[in-house]
Amino acid sequence: MPDVVIVGGGPAGIRAASILVEAGLRPVLVNEAREVGGQGYRKPARSLALDINALMGSEAGKYQRLHSLFASLRERIDYRPGTLVWGIHEKTLHTLSDDVAGTIPYDALILATGATDRIMPLPGWTLPGVFTLGGAQVILKDQGCLIGSRIVFLGSSPLLFLAALQYRRSGASIAAVVDTTPFSAKRAAIRDLAASPRTLARGVMYRTALHMAGIPVLDGATPLGIDGKDHVEGVRVKDSRGRERLISCDAVAYGHGLKPETQLAELAGARFRFDPDFRLWLPETDLDGRAGADLYLAGDGAAIGGADAAEASGALAAHALLADMGRPQSETELVRLRRQVERLRRFQKGLAQAFAWPIAQAAALPDETIACRCEAVTVGEIRAAVQAPLGPREVNRVKAITRCGMGRCQGRFCGPALQEIVAGACEAPIAEAGRLRIQAPVKPIPLHAALELEP
Amino acid sequence: MPDETKQTAHKGQFVRVVPRHGTKLRLTIDGAAVEAVEGDSLLAVLLLNGRVVRHLEFGGEPRAGFCLMGACQDCWVSLGNSERVRACTTLAADGMVLWTNPRKDNVDA
Numbered sequence: 001m002p003d004v005v006i007v008g009g010g011p012a013g014i015r016a017a018s019i020l021v022e023a024g025l026r027p028v029l030v031n032e033a034r035e036v037g038g039q040g041y042r043k044p045a046r047s048l049a050l051d052i053n054a055l056m057g058s059e060a061g062k063y064q065r066l067h068s069l070f071a072s073l074r075e076r077i078d079y080r081p082g083t084l085v086w087g088i089h090e091k092t093l094h095t096l097s098d099d100v101a102g103t104i105p106y107d108a109l110i111l112a113t114g115a116t117d118r119i120m121p122l123p124g125w126t127l128p129g130v131f132t133l134g135g136a137q138v139i140l141k142d143q144g145c146l147i148g149s150r151i152v153f154l155g156s157s158p159l160l161f162l163a164a165l166q167y168r169r170s171g172a173s174i175a176a177v178v179d180t181t182p183f184s185a186k187r188a189a190i191r192d193l194a195a196s197p198r199t200l201a202r203g204v205m206y207r208t209a210l211h212m213a214g215i216p217v218l219d220g221a222t223p224l225g226i227d228g229k230d231h232v233e234g235v236r237v238k239d240s241r242g243r244e245r246l247i248s249c250d251a252v253a254y255g256h257g258l259k260p261e262t263q264l265a266e267l268a269g270a271r272f273r274f275d276p277d278f279r280l281w282l283p284e285t286d287l288d289g290r291a292g293a294d295l296y297l298a299g300d301g302a303a304i305g306g307a308d309a310a311e312a313s314g315a316l317a318a319h320a321l322l323a324d325m326g327r328p329q330s331e332t333e334l335v336r337l338r339r340q341v342e343r344l345r346r347f348q349k350g351l352a353q354a355f356a357w358p359i360a361q362a363a364a365l366p367d368e369t370i371a372c373r374c375e376a377v378t379v380g381e382i383r384a385a386v387q388a389p390l391g392p393r394e395v396n397r398v399k400a401i402t403r404c405g406m407g408r409c410q411g412r413f414c415g416p417a418l419q420e421i422v423a424g425a426c427e428a429p430i431a432e433a434g435r436l437r438i439q440a441p442v443k444p445i446p447l448h449a450a451l452e453l454e455p
Numbered sequence: 456m457p458d459e460t461k462q463t464a465h466k467g468q469f470v471r472v473v474p475r476h477g478t479k480l481r482l483t484i485d486g487a488a489v490e491a492v493e494g495d496s497l498l499a500v501l502l503l504n505g506r507v508v509r510h511l512e513f514g515g516e517p518r519a520g521f522c523l524m525g526a527c528q529d530c531w532v533s534l535g536n537s538e539r540v541r542a543c544t545t546l547a548a549d550g551m552v553l554w555t556n557p558r559k560d561n562v563d564a
């Protein structure tokens with residue numbers, strides 16, 4: 001039997017595993033987290049007295065179904081929780097689990113690595129008390145904590161309203177929800193958003209609920225900066241009517257939608273193309289997730305589609321893998337899954353317009369703003385490097401000169417902004433700025449792990 | 456509804472809203488004793504008791520993590536014995552010694 005390995009224990013990875021198990025395989029499922037569910041369906045630790053059904057709201061049924069499905073698979077797969085895949089070389093995964101290095105060879109690989117928040121730098125965004133929007137949700141589910149005593153939800157993301165509502169229901173004091181996209185952009189995106197009327201309705205419901213709770217919601221505001229000496233003390237914004245306002249708070253949940261975690265896909269040999277709708281470099285796949293020989297991508301790690309698309313694309317990747325092994329798959333089922341994934345990803349494309357990546361904010365960033373939090377590289381240093389005589393116009397060269405993107409996170413958080421700043425500084429189209437290349441280890445590992453290359 | 460009096464008296468960045476039941480743990484942060492419960496991440500322990508996780512290698516500005524899910528690497532904290540761990544994905548253990556400032560850490564070593 002071929003060695004099939006799945007990386008990622010979220011909805012895409014679990015669904016892929018279930019299709020492979022039904023086909024009589026026993027895949028390895030590698031999960032960096034200790035619990036399955038990914039970030040969205042993250043399972044709270046047993047000791048936490050959290051009512052997860054109340055927190056998940058309308059998605060509680062799906063959450064429970066996914067965890068029941070995993071429980072039914074648990075003994076029929078080779079499950080490796082708490083295991084980081086930090087490198088991929090010649091069809092072998094290099095892993096680290098409880099500080100012990102290991103390798104997992106594979107014949108076929110499904111990557112379902114999920115997503116993180118996409119972030120645009122802002123003056124003060126490295127102050128203690130500023131966290132990603134996704135992180136604000138994770139800390140509530142994982143640790144039963146709120147990120148602060150008085151919170152501003154800032155940025156532009158469909159998760160902005162959901163996270164604010166979850167916080168409100170948990171007893172948080174919310175100073176404001178500040179959406180940086182004007183409401184007109186949401187109306188303009190309605191055609192793509194209509195691809196998933198149920199999700200659209202849910203979004204409207206979240207917003208209404210916040211309004212009813214008396215929480216100020218600002219549309220089309222421009223963030224000017226996060227103020228504070230040693231920690232967050234307030235957020236300065238210019239509202240849609242051009243008035244400057246200071247919103248006092250001690251925490252900020254900040255984000256601009258999601259960005260696929262594509263580092264392992266790149267190491268496994270996937271090719272990338274620039275996606276003008278998301279303004280991101282995304283791995284190239286066919287409809288079913290094939291990204292190269294014996295390589296399949298699924299879920300938000302391939303293209304942002306949300307949890308339902310993740311499950312369907314996980315199933316598709318598994319069917320594609322089985323078909324490539326010479327086991328014919330039901331064409332009807334493939335067509336159904338492809339339609340579902342296509343529809344949900346079209347919806348996300350609409351969301352990317354309705355909650356826009358703030359390109360104008362990148363151009364307006366003061367020079368002293370930190371762009372790279374790992375290496376403390378400023379926007380001005382990047383602009384100066386690009387605009388120097390014979391200066392670089394490509395992000396990897398800019399990285400070599402400025403160290404932006406060279407730190408521990410490997411450009412996960414500064415990468416999208418670096419592209420905008422470089423393209424803006426040399427007045428070139430964004431795609432020409434290129435894409436930061438990744439290297440193993442994709443996350444920091446102890447030196448001994450890198451030296452133990454033999455199993 | 457949030458308890459305003461409790462919140463203004465709160466010295467930490469994080470506010471616990473869901474109780475955790477389990478074995479009590481004792482740790483120190485920069486030499487001061489703190490309590491935690493089994494299952495708490497180091498990040499939660501640090502930010503329930505203060506507003507800083509570490510100081511940046513360049514310039515020493517305070518940082519308190521960012522992504523909270525193991526991606527940004529901005530919460531690596533010193534355990535005082537030259538070992539460093541990522542606070543958001545490391546569980547607290549009894550007797551752990553945490554240093555938010557590497558200079559104090561050097562004095563300890």
